[in-house]
Amino acid sequence: MSEVLRVEDVHLVRDGRPILHEVSLTVRTGEHWALLGANGAGKSTLLGLCGALAHPTRGTVEVLGRRLGRVDLRELRAHVGHVDPRHPLTAPLRVRDVVLTGLTNSVAPLPRWQPTRNQRDRADRLIGTLGLADLTDARWPTLSQGQRGRTLIARALMPEPRLLLLDEPATGLDLPGREQLIDALGTLRREDPDLATVLVTHHLEELPPGTTHAMLLRAGRVLAQGPASQVLTGDRLGTCFDLPLVLERHDGRWTVRLKGRGRGRGRA
Template structure:
């Protein structure tokens, strides 16, 4: 399988404080990684490295076969889908237009860039895949938080990236919104079998059942990584979050609770 991401012995230091230490990771085409850890563990910093937004202080990072430090980051970012739930379009755009802004990674449609009929059709297909086909003419301010989150995933996929990074995509969602998001991610997996994803979350309940691999971060170090079935265990998560935890899996989905002594 083709390597989409490769990080080797990565260190990140900010203002003299280590944020990441000796982290290595390889993500291949078609793999779906979960990145978990407590607040301050380094998840967002690692995702910024993988998304070609920042450079490591030390170590080697390759994104889509290109090494950071030897490539224009802005050009490389155009080939990576990065979903930030805090993104805000410029004005009350229609859903289809929000998705089309993914072509230029801008908050609004640029006057000098007119989408082609093929690009408009792709935006409609993505919205349909994500369960939003009937809302493509709706305006951004009228959407629920869950509908906005799924729209931003469609936006990130407009340039046909090989890699999709999701930074806590279920933030602020109620139960129906979370479940609709997870169903949409599963539909994307079926329709784009070569797409690789990395999803950051604090909560196992937010992980899709098709998650293939996981990385646990604690204090900036990789505590465990590998196939999800091996990494997502009560013992491993207990070490990661410093709690006695019990983990269960039903229908492909995970749930966790504190283990009480009898």
């Protein structure tokens, strides 16, 4: 499998405050990584480096074989799918039009730009894959949080990226919305087995069953990383979140609870 992302010994300092320390990560074609840690652990900051949104203070980052600092970041971002649930769109665009803005890497359609028939067809296929076929012409303000999240994933996939980055995509979703999102991610991975993904979360129940690898971050440092089955253990997760935890997995999905508590779902 070829590498789509390599982060080597990265340090990042912001406003005089260290955010990341000696972080390394390699993502290969078809791998699906989860970045987990408490709030402030550095997950979204690391994802921003992976998406060519910033430069490290020290260390190297290579995205799709191109090293940050030696390439135009704006041009590189066009080849990486980045899903941020805080997408700043306020205009009442239709779902199809929002998805098509993934081709121009803009919040709203560019003046005088028109998609080709093939591009429109691809947008409609992605909308169907994400379970939104009945909402193709629905307006952005009328969508639920979950529908918006799936629309943004379709948007990120329009340029046919090899790497898809998801920053807490289940933020604000109710239970049905979360499960529809997880199901849609599973469909994507089956339909595009070469696609690599990196998903940031601090809730294990939000991880899709297809998660292959995981990294635990604590205070900007890597606590553990590797195959998900080896990294996601109660002891390691407990150290990461500073809690005594029991971790279980059923049908590919994880649940977590405090040691000594009754069985049932908890949230780390």
